[in-house]
Amino acid sequence: MNKPVTVADALRLGGVTRRGFLKYCSAIASLMALPPASVSVIAAALEKARRPSVIWLSFQECTGCTESLTRSHAATVEDLIFNAISLDYHHTLQAASGDAAEAAREAAMHDNYGNYLLVVDGSIPTGNPGYSTIAGISNKDMLLEVAAGAAAIVSVGSCAAFGGIPHADPNPTGAVSVADLIKDKPIINVPGCPPIPAVITGVLVQYLTFGLPQLDHLGRPVAFYGQSIHDRCYRRPFYDKGLFAESFDDEGAKKGWCLYKVGCKGPTTYNACATTKWNNGTSFPIEAGHPCLGCSEPDFWDAGSFYKALSTPTGSIGATAVYAAGAGLLAGAALGAVQRSRKNAAIRKHEKIGIDDLTQES
Amino acid sequence: MTDTDFLLLVRGPLFDAATFILCAGIVVRILAILLMGRKKNLAEPRGSAVTGGFGTMLRRSLPDAGTFHRSGFTVIAGYVFHIGLFVVIFLFVPHILVFERAIGLSWSGLPSNIVDATTVVTIIALVAVLIHRFTDPVKRMLSTFHDYLVWVVTILPLVTGYLAFHRIGMSGPAMLAIHILSVELLMVLLPFTKLSHAFTLWMARWYNGAVAGYKGVRS
Ligand code: SF4
Numbered sequence: 001m002n003k004p005v006t007v008a009d010a011l012r013l014g015g016v017t018r019r020g021f022l023k024y025c026s027a028i029a030s031l032m033a034l035p036p037a038s039v040s041v042i043a044a045a046l047e048k049a050r051r052p053s054v055i056w057l058s059f060q061e062c063t064g065c066t067e068s069l070t071r072s073h074a075a076t077v078e079d080l081i082f083n084a085i086s087l088d089y090h091h092t093l094q095a096a097s098g099d100a101a102e103a104a105r106e107a108a109m110h111d112n113y114g115n116y117l118l119v120v121d122g123s124i125p126t127g128n129p130g131y132s133t134i135a136g137i138s139n140k141d142m143l144l145e146v147a148a149g150a151a152a153i154v155s156v157g158s159c160a161a162f163g164g165i166p167h168a169d170p171n172p173t174g175a176v177s178v179a180d181l182i183k184d185k186p187i188i189n190v191p192g193c194p195p196i197p198a199v200i201t202g203v204l205v206q207y208l209t210f211g212l213p214q215l216d217h218l219g220r221p222v223a224f225y226g227q228s229i230h231d232r233c234y235r236r237p238f239y240d241k242g243l244f245a246e247s248f249d250d251e252g253a254k255k256g257w258c259l260y261k262v263g264c265k266g267p268t269t270y271n272a273c274a275t276t277k278w279n280n281g282t283s284f285p286i287e288a289g290h291p292c293l294g295c296s297e298p299d300f301w302d303a304g305s306f307y308k309a310l311s312t313p314t315g316s317i318g319a320t321a322v323y324a325a326g327a328g329l330l331a332g333a334a335l336g337a338v339q340r341s342r343k344n345a346a347i348r349k350h351e352k353i354g355i356d357d358l359t360q361e362s
Numbered sequence: 363m364t365d366t367d368f369l370l371l372v373r374g375p376l377f378d379a380a381t382f383i384l385c386a387g388i389v390v391r392i393l394a395i396l397l398m399g400r401k402k403n404l405a406e407p408r409g410s411a412v413t414g415g416f417g418t419m420l421r422r423s424l425p426d427a428g429t430f431h432r433s434g435f436t437v438i439a440g441y442v443f444h445i446g447l448f449v450v451i452f453l454f455v456p457h458i459l460v461f462e463r464a465i466g467l468s469w470s471g472l473p474s475n476i477v478d479a480t481t482v483v484t485i486i487a488l489v490a491v492l493i494h495r496f497t498d499p500v501k502r503m504l505s506t507f508h509d510y511l512v513w514v515v516t517i518l519p520l521v522t523g524y525l526a527f528h529r530i531g532m533s534g535p536a537m538l539a540i541h542i543l544s545v546e547l548l549m550v551l552l553p554f555t556k557l558s559h560a561f562t563l564w565m566a567r568w569y570n571g572a573v574a575g576y577k578g579v580r581s
Contacts, residue, residue, distance in 0.1 A: 162364070216533070217533065218365075218533070228529055228534055230529075230534075231529065239474060240473055240474045240475055241473050242455055242470070242471050242472065242473045242474065244455065260455070260456065261455075261459060267529075267534055267538070268369070268533075268534030268535040268538055269534065270533065270534065297365070297366055297535060298364040298365065298366050298367075299364055299366040299367060299370075300366065302366070302370065303366045303369065303370060303535075304370060304373060304374075309456065309459045310456070310538070311456035311457065311459055311460055311538075311542075312373070312459050312460050312462075312463045313373050313374070313377040313378070313381075313460065313463060313464070314370065314373045314374040314377075315374055315375070315377060315378040317377070317378070317381050317463055317464040318463075318464055318465065318466065320378050320381045320382050320385075321381055321382075321385045321464065321465075323382065324381065324382040324383070324384070324385030324386040324389070325385050325386070325389050327382075327386045328385060328386035328387065328388065328389025328390045328393070329389055329393065331386065331389075331390045332389050332390040332391070332392070332393025332394055332397070333393060333397065335390060335393070335394045335397075336393050336394050336396070336397025336398065337397065339394060339397065339398055340397055340398060340399060343398060343399075
């Protein structure tokens with residue numbers, strides 16, 4: 001059998017009907033909030049798009065991103081696109097290991113130099129190179145080598161995009177994101193812990209059909225990360241009415257009220273969870289009763305408690321106020337004594353107190 | 363520094379520092395005023411200092427017909443933005459959570475769209491008083507840099523809060539962080555500028571009223 005050349009070839013060979021293909025295109029269009037007319041554009045572009053060679057590198061990660069992608073239900077859009085790309089190297093998914101695997105990577109790089117898509121999950125340790133290696137090659141060396149020949153890089157998951165959990169305080173391995181090391185290639189960040197599977201593949205499709213997507217200031221495709229969870233949350237009417245769950249088992253929680261008071265990070269988090277949802281559109285964390293952790297934002301792990309309201313100070317303000325009052329009493333007493341003695345001295349000298357003595361504004 | 367780091371900085375150490383300066387500043391200013399002392403009044407009292415004090419505290423809080431007639435605009439706009447500030451600061455649920463964390467007390471808030479509308483009205487009132495300050499020759503002459511400074515630090519939290527609430531312009535964490543930072547600026551400057559009237563107001567009114575009351579006149 002000849003190797004399929006275009007994405008559409010690959011899909012046809014995989015048994016996908018024309019109808020299934022169009023259904024897939026319209027699912028992607030709706031994911032990107034594009035008008036129905038764009039379905040035919042996507043379909044035409046995918047028909048022609050050359051089946052891209054993809055090299056997937058996994059560094060300091062938990063494999064949750066790959067799990068997210070592969071554990072999604074059968075016959076989903078994720079499967080389709082996965083069949084459509086030529087995943088030439090993914091050390092978790094490939095059968096080969098050791099030298100054979102590395103040889104496959106080198107062959108893919110050689111055959112498609114300058115054109116392949118590099119997908120990275122996991123952060124890169126910059127401390128001791130031995131913290132994380134693949135076939136004896138340090139993560140950093142492998143990233144630099146593979147990135148050099150890539151057309152573009154997709155950083156899948158918050159670790160690759162922002163350093164993620166390995167980067168969390170005190171960051172023992174000196175973990176950094178892909179964008180911290182690679183400055184001369186287009187990088188698309190697809191953060192999330194893990195990212196929504198449909199978004200991962202949606203980004204791939206967007207890249208295949210429209211080229212590099214429009215990115216926000218954190219390098220995330222605006223089509224998927226353009227809106228905050230809070231603005232699309234189905235609990236928003238409760239927030240607006242002032243109806244909040246105070247704890248996880250009170251009446252408010254049972255009634256499905258807003259989770260702001262129990263620490264929801266929805267207002268500062270940009271992701272598609274509230275619209276695309278998880279598990280084939282079943283639900284998303286807030287729907288399951290848990291506040292949003294803000295996992296698609298940088299340093300979400302260190303962004304204060306998951307369960308403290310976003311607006312509240314993180315320190316112990318009550319204690320600070322008491323200390324401040326104590327310090328204020330001492331300083332105020334001292335200042336008062338100085339002013340009093342100045343006043344008494346003035347009285348003794350029969351000086352008049354003028355307006356300048358009374359105004360203490362600078 | 364990422365947006366999240368920035369947010370964490372303003373919610374953590376900077377908020378602590380601002381709280382310290384605010385609380386210590388208020389105590390220092392009040393003590394310094396009280397410890398100045400007043401000479402004992404040796405004259406026979408012609409009336410009650412207490413009644414005069416309380417009377418003035420109440421009277422000065424209500425516009426009298428004369429003042430209203432002379433400067434109706436100032437009175438109305440002043441009321442609007444003071445009440446607006448009260449609603450926005452104390453009746454927005456995310457703000458109440460800050461007070462709850464600081465002093466352990468909590469109360470119920472207003473729906474967010476009412477607070478949102480109040481914010482807009484308050485901003486308009488503050489802009490109106492600034493325009494009035496510019497256009498009214500007497501006010502303009504009396505105004506110093508200080509007056510404009512306190513206007514800026516008062517309106518900043520409202521504007522940044524509005525932008526943060528609607529997520530306009532910047533990402534959520536950064537805008538929220540800028541909003542909290544603007545509040546911290548207000549907290550730091552409050553004890554040391556004219557904004558200190560927030561805590562010297564009742565004391566001053568009482569004093570004025572009590573002095574007059576002792577002499578048997580109305581202040
Ligand atoms: S649950 Fe979270 S995202 Fe939903 S309305 Fe409340 S604060 Fe916003």
